[in-house]
Amino acid sequence: MTARLVPAGLVLAALAAWAGVALAQPKPPGESCVACHLEIGDERLVKPVKAFEGDIHKAKGFGCVACHGGDARAAGMEAMDPAKGYIGKPGRRQTIQVCGRCHSDARFMKQYNPSLRVDQVTEYATSVHGRRLRELDDPKVATCANCHAVHAIKPKSDPAASIHPLRVAETCGACHANATYMAGYKIPTDQLEKYRRSVHWKTMSVKGDLSAPTCNSCHGNHGAAPPGISWVGNVCGQCHAVMAELFAKSVHARVFTQMGAPGCATCHNNHDIQPASVEMVGLGDRAICAQCHAADDKGGQTATEMRALIDSLRREHAKASALLERAEHAGMEVSQARFELNGANDAIVKARAAVHAFTLEAVKKEADAGLAISAKAHARGERAFAELRFRRNGLAVSLAIIVVLIAGLVFKIRQIERRPKSRNAG
Ligand code: HEC
Ligand code: HEC
Ligand code: HEC
Ligand code: HEC
Ligand code: HEC
Ligand code: HEC
Ligand code: HEC
Ligand code: HEC
Ligand code: HEC
Structure with a gap:
């Protein structure tokens, strides 16, 4: 309970009377609040009314009274009588209570949307925003109204x-x-x-x-809250599970904690995360490893070897892929081999992810599998070209035979044509 901004009992007691009215009754049609505020025309009073047209609370049948209290049936200024529960413009701490009155009430919210969470107020209380509001009355931290664009909540x-x-x-x-x-x-x-x-x-x-x-x-x-050094990896791991798992078991996970370095963000940054590339591995100009390792330490040597493995895997994959493509263009049937070569592409993806184990063995395991697949595909490509050469040679021979046959035929026809002519002439 101490995490809450105000003990729940107190909130309930203070708001019970008004809650009884406001919660039980959705907005009556034609609120006096709206009519009078529009009529007065003061921008500060009109803006909430206009914005509220697109608010989810309006769509669900609530009116101004749901948050501000008061009596929407009274036409005059008595609509805003504190005796009728009117609270005016809620202060910043008060806003948390106003929203929490419904949103922390599981039973109430269930009637509208059973899947909606009801922990916003307790969660908020644990945040830097909530703590500073509670402890320092910091006037600048975000409240529910800031992030949710109050009066245009969607x-x-x-x-x-x-x-x-x-x-x-x-x-x-x-x-x-x-x-x-x-x-x-x-x-x-x-x-x-x-x-x-x-x-x-x-x-x-x-x-x-x-x-x-x-x-x-x-x-x-x-x-x-800032994710904090100890759980930055968990934050990223929600989506990048493979990397997070490998990293957690790696030597870096241990030493980075000792160094006070923020896990994944040490190498990738937190806000300015860029697409990954193999240039990040090794000791080259754009290599991250070079920030902490040199050619004469174990980490640096491993980095260079990792890079060499990934490079050779990519090279062999590209070579096999190009060969198969040429074979296909030449009309050879290599679709099975091209399909199998996808396995090498997967191996590249896995080897790059395996960098996060920060051991040569992890990368080598994936690279070896990919190299074997590439070699097999390359061999198939070469076989296809050997077949092609064989067929071309065969074709040349049969063409030669055909040419000789045709030549013979032509010769024969000429002979036959000449014979009757000479007889007629004679
Ligand atoms: C007869 C006209 C009239 C009616 C009806 C009316 N208001 Fe107002 N309201 C005003 C005026 C005028 C002000 C500005 C008063 C001021 O600045 O002190 C105001 C101010 C407010 C404010 C800002 C208060 C602040 O502390 O800054 C809120 C919130 C508000 N009204 C809500 C309501 C609600 C909710 C209702 C209906 C239950 C309502 N009003 C009905 C005329 C009206
Ligand atoms: C979901 C809750 C909610 C509803 C519904 C709601 N308000 Fe508000 N209203 C607030 C909160 C919270 C603030 C204080 C905003 C802040 O801290 O900036 C506020 C502020 C105001 C202010 C003061 C604006 C200012 O700039 O000083 C006026 C006027 C007002 N509301 C009028 C209305 C009227 C009229 C309606 C109905 C059309 C309405 N509100 C419906 C929550 C609500
Ligand atoms: C009178 C009760 C009540 C009050 C007070 C109230 N809400 Fe709501 N709110 C609801 C209900 C009911 C819904 C509709 C839930 C649904 O059907 O999804 C809702 C919906 C929302 C949603 C959309 C949720 C979603 O994704 O579907 C947000 C965001 C929200 N309210 C924020 C606020 C904030 C911020 C405040 C205070 C300024 C506030 N509410 C005050 C009852 C209330
Ligand atoms: C109304 C202004 C406002 C809005 C909107 C706002 N914040 Fe803040 N936030 C602050 C202020 C002021 C602090 C206190 C600064 C400090 O910690 O010294 C803060 C603190 C933080 C901190 C802690 C920083 C630290 O290291 O102490 C984080 C993280 C944060 N906000 C994230 C967010 C996120 C994410 C959002 C949007 C979902 C957001 N804030 C919206 C004003 C705001
Ligand atoms: C720092 C900004 C920030 C503050 C402060 C904040 N919210 Fe939210 N709220 C969000 C964001 C962002 C989401 C959307 C979450 C998502 O995408 O799932 C959200 C979602 C919601 C939802 C929809 C259901 C859910 O939990 O996902 C409700 C209801 C809600 N907020 C109510 C509140 C209430 C009540 C408060 C005050 C106690 C509050 N919010 C304070 C940023 C904020
Ligand atoms: C991909 C995850 C991620 C995203 C997206 C992200 N942050 Fe951060 N943020 C972090 C991490 C990680 C830290 C640093 C934690 C540490 O060093 O302890 C951080 C730190 C912060 C801080 C503390 C001050 C600072 O700069 O170190 C604030 C404030 C903050 N972020 C606000 C934001 C805001 C606003 C956005 C959206 C524009 C945002 N963050 C988007 C992960 C993220
Ligand atoms: C010691 C530095 C370092 C740390 C710590 C680190 N990474 Fe990486 N990360 C790299 C390098 C180097 C690459 C580039 C590998 C490549 O593309 O060949 C990379 C690539 C990635 C990629 C793209 C993978 C791909 O297939 O191209 C993602 C996603 C990623 N890292 C997420 C994370 C996450 C999540 C964490 C924390 C759990 C983390 N990284 C920690 C160095 C690091
Ligand atoms: C909510 C899910 C989510 C979170 C949290 C998240 N990411 Fe991502 N990340 C993605 C998506 C989606 C992409 C783009 C698609 C892709 O390439 O995987 C991406 C891309 C990346 C890339 C580029 C990958 C590439 O192929 O070039 C890196 C590096 C990365 N994220 C690192 C991080 C780090 C570090 C963190 C934590 C500080 C983090 N991400 C948090 C979802 C997330
Ligand atoms: C922020 C600094 C930092 C970065 C960046 C970094 N390392 Fe390390 N690394 C360390 C520290 C500190 C150790 C433990 C001390 C040592 O053995 O040098 C370590 C240890 C290692 C080890 C174990 C060495 C052993 O003794 O068994 C390997 C392998 C390693 N790193 C590889 C890499 C690779 C590959 C990269 C780039 C993708 C990288 N590191 C990036 C700081 C870093």
């Missing part, structure tokens, strides 16, 4: 929602990329800019693959 499946995967980065960036707003905090404000350069954002925004991560995939929806 489910995440709605492309216009502030929490739609394609829009989350912008929503978090509204504060985190605003250097003026974040001045006074000791954290960088480059996360959005870097994220926008990453393979993850490109996969999501260009390829439309919404399974790529955005801010909340790595930081949690409501538990927003």
Whole structure:
């Protein structure tokens, strides 16, 4: 219970009277709140009314009273009588209670959507946002209203929602990329800019693959906290399970923890993650290993050997693939061999992933399998060309025979043609 912002009992007691009215009755048609606010025309009062037209709560039959309290049937200012439960504009801490009143109530929420989570308030309380709000009354951290665009709240499946995967980065960036707003905090404000350069954002925004991560995939929806050194690997491992498993058992997992280095992010960065390439392995200019290893240490030697293995695998695969392609163009039947060569391609993928075990054996195991497949495919390609040569030679011989036969025939025909002519003439 201590994790909660306010003991649940207290919230319930304080809100019981109003809850009884608000929860039991969906919005009556034609709220006085809406009519009067529109009539007054003050931008601050009108904006919530207009935005609310597209809000999920409106769609579910709730009105202003659901969050602000008051009496929507009273036409005058008495609609906003605190005696009728009116709370005005909720303060930041109060907002958590206002939303939590329904969203933490499993029984209530089940009536609408049994699959919806009801842990947002408790999760939020564990986040840096929630802790700073509770402990320091920090006026700048995110509350439910900030991330969810209060009055225009939409489910995440709605492309216009502030929490739609394609829009989350912008929503978090509204504060985190605003250097003026974040001045006074000791954290960088480059996360959005870097994220926008990453393979993850490109996969999501260009390829439309919404399974790529955005801010909340790595930081949690409501538990927003820096992943922390000890569990960065777990964050990435949600999606990159093979690498995470290999890495966890590797020598690096142990030494990086001792060094205070953040697991995967040590080599890949956190926000600015770029597509991987074999150039990252080894001790070359673009090799990551070279940041910590040199040619005369064991890690450096292993890095160079790993790279040589992957390179030779790629070379042999490419060679076999090119040969089979030429054979196919020449009209030879090599489709089975081309199919089998896919196995070598899989081996390349596996060998590159196996880098994360950081032992030569792991890479060698995959590379050997791939090299064997490539060699077999290459042999098949060579056989196909040998066959082709044999057929071509056979063809040449039969052509020669045919030419000789035709020549003989022509000669014979000429002879026959000449004979009767000479007889007639004579
Ligand atoms: C007769 C007109 C009228 C009616 C009816 C009315 N309001 Fe208001 N409301 C106002 C005016 C005027 C203000 C601005 C008062 C101020 O700034 O102090 C206001 C301000 C507010 C504010 C902002 C308060 C703040 O602290 O900044 C909220 C929230 C609000 N109204 C909600 C409601 C709700 C909910 C209802 C219906 C139950 C409602 N209003 C009905 C006229 C009305
Ligand atoms: C889902 C809950 C919810 C509903 C429904 C809701 N509001 Fe609000 N409203 C809030 C919260 C939370 C705030 C405080 C926002 C903030 O902290 O910036 C707020 C703020 C306001 C303000 C103050 C705006 C300002 O800039 O100072 C007004 C006015 C207001 N609401 C009017 C309304 C009216 C009118 C309706 C119905 C059409 C309505 N609200 C429906 C939650 C709600
Ligand atoms: C009166 C009860 C009530 C209050 C107060 C309330 N909500 Fe809701 N909210 C609901 C209900 C009911 C739904 C519809 C759930 C559904 O059918 O999926 C909903 C839906 C949502 C959704 C969409 C969920 C989804 O993905 O389907 C979000 C986000 C949300 N509310 C956020 C908030 C926030 C933020 C606040 C406070 C500013 C708030 N709610 C206040 C009852 C409430
Ligand atoms: C730091 C931003 C942030 C804050 C603060 C925040 N939310 Fe969310 N919320 C999100 C995101 C992002 C999602 C979408 C999750 C997803 O894609 O699955 C979400 C999803 C939801 C949903 C849909 C169901 C779910 O849990 O996935 C509800 C309901 C909700 N939030 C309510 C709240 C309430 C209530 C609060 C305040 C206690 C709150 N949120 C605070 C960002 C936030
Ligand atoms: C309303 C502004 C605002 C929004 C929106 C917001 N944040 Fe924050 N966030 C802050 C502030 C202020 C801090 C406190 C900075 C600090 O920790 O010193 C913070 C802290 C954090 C931290 C902890 C940083 C650290 O190392 O201490 C993380 C992680 C974080 N936010 C992630 C997110 C994510 C992810 C989203 C979107 C889903 C988001 N925030 C939306 C204002 C915001
Ligand atoms: C692929 C996962 C991932 C994504 C996506 C991601 N982050 Fe991070 N974020 C991290 C990791 C890992 C750290 C650093 C943890 C450490 O060093 O302890 C971090 C650190 C942070 C911090 C702490 C300050 C800092 O820069 O070190 C903030 C704030 C933050 N991220 C906000 C965001 C925002 C906003 C977005 C979206 C624009 C985002 N993150 C997207 C993984 C991610
Ligand atoms: C010591 C440095 C290092 C660490 C730590 C590391 N990686 Fe890698 N990672 C690499 C290198 C080098 C490559 C390039 C391999 C290649 O493309 O041949 C790579 C490639 C990848 C790829 C692309 C794989 C592919 O098939 O091209 C993914 C995904 C990946 N890493 C995820 C992770 C995850 C998740 C973690 C943490 C569990 C992690 N990495 C930790 C160095 C590292
Ligand atoms: C929500 C799922 C998800 C999370 C979490 C995630 N990724 Fe990714 N990652 C993807 C997807 C999807 C792609 C693009 C498709 C692909 O190439 O696998 C990708 C691509 C990559 C690539 C480029 C792969 C390549 O083939 O070039 C690297 C490297 C990478 N991620 C590393 C990380 C690291 C490090 C983390 C943690 C800080 C992380 N990812 C967190 C889903 C995720
Ligand atoms: C951030 C620094 C860092 C990076 C980057 C890094 N390593 Fe290491 N590595 C270490 C440390 C520290 C050790 C343990 C001390 C040692 O043996 O040198 C280690 C150990 C190793 C070992 C075990 C050596 C032994 O003694 O058995 C291998 C193999 C290895 N690394 C390979 C690699 C490869 C391959 C890469 C690039 C993909 C790489 N490392 C990138 C820091 C790093």
